Amino acid sequence: MTSSSVHADAAPEADSHAHHAPQSFWSKYIFSVDHKIIGLQYTLTGIFMAVVGVYMSYVFRMHLANPAAHIPFYGVLSPAAYNSLVTNHGTIMIFWVAMPILLAGLGNYCIPLMIGCDDMVFPRVNRLSFQVFFLSTVLLLVGFMAPGGAFGGAWTSYPPLSAKVEYNLTPHGNVIWLLAVALEIVAFLLGGINFVTTAMNSRAKGMKMFDMPVLVWMIVIATIIFMMSVGPLVAGAVMLLLDQTLGTHFFAAQGGDPVLWQHLFWFFGHPEVYVLLLPELGVVCEIICVFSRKPLFGYKTIVYTTFMVGILSMIVWAHHQFIAGIDPRMASIFSLTTIIISIPVAVIMFAMIATLFKGSIEFKVPMLWAIGLIVEFLLGGVTGIYLGSSALDVYFHDTYFVVAHFHYTLIPLVAFGGFAIFTYYFPKVTGKMLDERLGRIHFWGSAIAFNFIFIPLFFSGLAGEHRRIYDYSGFAELTTPHMQSLRTMATHALLVMIAFQIPFVINVIKSLLKGAPAGANPWKANTLEWTADSPPPHGNWAELPEVYRGPYEYSVPGREQDYWPQNAAN
Amino acid sequence: MNHWIKGVSSYAADIDGLFWLVTALIGFWFIVAQGIVIYFALKYRRKEGVKAAYITGKTWRELSWVFIPVVLVVMCDGWIDVATASVWHNVKETLPTADHKVGVMGQQWAWTFSHEGPDGKLGTPDDIVTVDDLHVVVNKVIHVDLQSKDVLHSFSIPVMRFKQDTIPGRSITGWFKPTVPGVYDVQCAEICGLGHGYMAARITVQTQADYDAWMKAVAAGATALPGAPAASPAPAAAPATQVPQK
Known part of the structure; x- marks a missing residue:
């Protein structure tokens, strides 16, 4: 217990790490305070919600390809149900899939393992965080059973539509939706406290700040951005709740201002994009270094530019509101800041590409997903320049071009990045190797189908097709066979992409049952998590590791081995 | 962008040029970056006996x-920013003198348009009010006075490259100058509830003579509201009220 005395007084649970008494199923897996179990709880809940979210997209894409037809596994889609599916698809994919998997799941599992400590600083706060999150998940899904149906005013929930029942016609759905989102945010605030505190206080002996893997930096910076930006949203949510339930007028035309909500929402909503982006870039950095056997190019530069991304992300929000009735002179400023944020992101992307230079690259499945992420995310990134340009946004705002753009950023991050994390850490979490061949089939099938979903939508958007429209029959310019063929192509590609998840499921089940044993360090990586057993026991190490060098000492000249674990004395 | 959609307003070409x-x-940057990633990925595949280079990227x-x-990226960003600010200034920050004014009222789920009556003024009893059917004269600067009765809507005419949210409690003035006669779609671009997808309208751009004839016809049969027959041949889509049953 001596080596973890940095936070020995933080929680009584810390004592129990020293002697691992056998635990019941409930205390081990359901009410656990172990950071790894909590990370897995978040991840599995996120995967479950991903299935729900994909099912929703399946239903409304089927409807758009073939309006008013009977949809297998659903039925006929009504306008009210269409709105609520579109709304909750967005809400779920951001708040209940991306956040729990990329931030909470990854952060909880990896931070203590990567910095060489036995658990988070506040294990019981961590458990509370997941419990609040679980409650919010249940609450969101209950919204679909509420009389009047689930909320259907878009994931941005703009008032007055979201504030008054006579406008949105979902008397309970809107309140339940708002409460669920607010609870979810509480959960991540609780978890975030742990991430930052643990990374600051519990690093292994010998590990300086710049010896931390870049992934830990990214999660810490993402958490700080989240904490700094979420306050106004919570305040806004309370005001909106009062508008909904007590009839106050914070966002009403008389006495209040509907546009105020948009500022509060996007002040959080845009930094949120970077909250999701940064952990993913961190994962890609780790994976690229391991599978190209190279040190990370410009480690400190990446960390410093990431801070710059964080700061800039706070002053770009109004680019969502260029045509929302803000002062036109303000738009030029936000257009400038938005385009400037491409600079630090470009530094990070270029540094990742430079890491490949003169490497010894091995395309194992995690590396395929990581490189796939870079290749696809580039298209999402550059198309953001169109939307950051205020004058072009006049045309593109709320068209399918926007939909295609942000799916080209979020699907590489959440799906490609998620699968990269999954395949990279599966051996550590389960002790079993995944099947490479099934993994490659899964990657290529999903990646190709993904492009055929969203490239057609760029062209729909260019032709002026707006989002969230249940029925295009009223618009002569949008009912042409060409426009319909774009919609149909996207839907068919979605079905193909869903079908290509079958090899993944088979792979996971097969590998769990009879995968080859992974050993502690199957990828020959340097970072500390690979020095623990697979799977790591409660407490992670019998004796906590000591660190002698940075995390990216690959292919060091003069050494026989091409890796040099952080804890190896020589 | 004429390949995907017509541009029929005075500033459509500016926006398309910026595009x-x-x-x-x-x-350029996209192709260069992709090319380098793919080139590195293929060129530096693992080979037996070849060790990776130890490059940390710590030196300048x-x-x-x-x-x-x-x-170089910063210079491109600067170019885009300057071009953007210039187009934005022309489109949204300046307001040319109006030849005609039109009132636009968004509500769940229809657009109500007020045209200047014979007296040439908006807001007088002889205004011509239509639902989902807007008429304007070609090559004239049109000011639209955008309001909303209930929730946010967004008045969008893709072919004009015009879009502006309408906000309850506010009156926002926008402008465009149509250059080609024809009948075009008007969409609501901001989700506004159950009938959002049905909030379709048509804009008819016509010559002064056609416009005067339309006005006379409407004034003569003042009851011919809403959706008076358009002077130009309209495509099959019905412009009139399509509000779904609640």
């Missing part, structure tokens, strides 16, 4: 591989 400028600049000399391209 092609951005496409050229980011297209090595960092220049990243920073020189970044300086």
Whole structure:
């Protein structure tokens, strides 16, 4: 217990790490305070919600390809149900899939393992965080059973539509939706406290700040951005709740201002994009270094530019509101800041590409997903320049071009990045190797189908097709066979992409049952998590590791081995 | 962007020109970056006996591989910013003198348009009010006075490259100058509830003579509201009220 005395007084649970008494199923897996179990709880809940979210997209894409037809596994889609599916698809994919998997799941599992400590600083706060999150998940899904149906005013929930029942016609759905989102945010605030505190206080002996893997930096910076930006949203949510339930007028035309909500929402909503982006870039950095056997190019530069991304992300929000009735002179400023944020992101992307230079690259499945992420995310990134340009946004705002753009950023991050994390850490979490061949089939099938979903939508958007429209029959310019063929192509590609998840499921089940044993360090990586057993026991190490060098000492000249674990004395 | 959609307003060409400028600049960077990733990925595949180079990117000399391209990116960003600010200034920050004014009222789920009556003034009893059917004269500067009765809507005419949210409690003035006669779609671009997808309207751009004839016809049969027959041949889509049953 001596080596973890940095936070020995933080929680009584810390004592129990020293002697691992056998635990019941409930205390081990359901009410656990172990950071790894909590990370897995978040991840599995996120995967479950991903299935729900994909099912929703399946239903409304089927409807758009073939309006008013009977949809297998659903039925006929009504306008009210269409709105609520579109709304909750967005809400779920951001708040209940991306956040729990990329931030909470990854952060909880990896931070203590990567910095060489036995658990988070506040294990019981961590458990509370997941419990609040679980409650919010249940609450969101209950919204679909509420009389009047689930909320259907878009994931941005703009008032007055979201504030008054006579406008949105979902008397309970809107309140339940708002409460669920607010609870979810509480959960991540609780978890975030742990991430930052643990990374600051519990690093292994010998590990300086710049010896931390870049992934830990990214999660810490993402958490700080989240904490700094979420306050106004919570305040806004309370005001909106009062508008909904007590009839106050914070966002009403008389006495209040509907546009105020948009500022509060996007002040959080845009930094949120970077909250999701940064952990993913961190994962890609780790994976690229391991599978190209190279040190990370410009480690400190990446960390410093990431801070710059964080700061800039706070002053770009109004680019969502260029045509929302803000002062036109303000738009030029936000257009400038938005385009400037491409600079630090470009530094990070270029540094990742430079890491490949003169490497010894091995395309194992995690590396395929990581490189796939870079290749696809580039298209999402550059198309953001169109939307950051205020004058072009006049045309593109709320068209399918926007939909295609942000799916080209979020699907590489959440799906490609998620699968990269999954395949990279599966051996550590389960002790079993995944099947490479099934993994490659899964990657290529999903990646190709993904492009055929969203490239057609760029062209729909260019032709002026707006989002969230249940029925295009009223618009002569949008009912042409060409426009319909774009919609149909996207839907068919979605079905193909869903079908290509079958090899993944088979792979996971097969590998769990009879995968080859992974050993502690199957990828020959340097970072500390690979020095623990697979799977790591409660407490992670019998004796906590000591660190002698940075995390990216690959292919060091003069050494026989091409890796040099952080804890190896020589 | 004429390949995908017509541009029929005075500033459509400016916005489309900006689109092609951005496409050229980011297209260059996109192709270069993709090319390098794919080239590295293929060229530096693992070979037996070949060790990776130990390059940490700590020296300025090595960092220049990243920073020189970044300086070039900054220059492209600057170009895009200046071009954007100039187009934005013409489209949204300046307001040319109006030839005609039109009142636009968004509500769940229809657009109500008020045209100047014979007296040439908006807001007088002889205004011609239509639902989902807007008429304007070609080559005239049109001011639209945008309001909303209930929730946010967004008045969008894709072919004009015009879009502006309407906000309850506010009156926002926008402008466009149509250049080609015809009948075009008007969409609501901001989700506004159950009938959002049905909030379709048509804009008829016509010559002064056709417009006068339309006005006379409407004034003569003042009961011919809403959706008076358009003077130009309209495509099959029905412009009239399509509000779904609650």
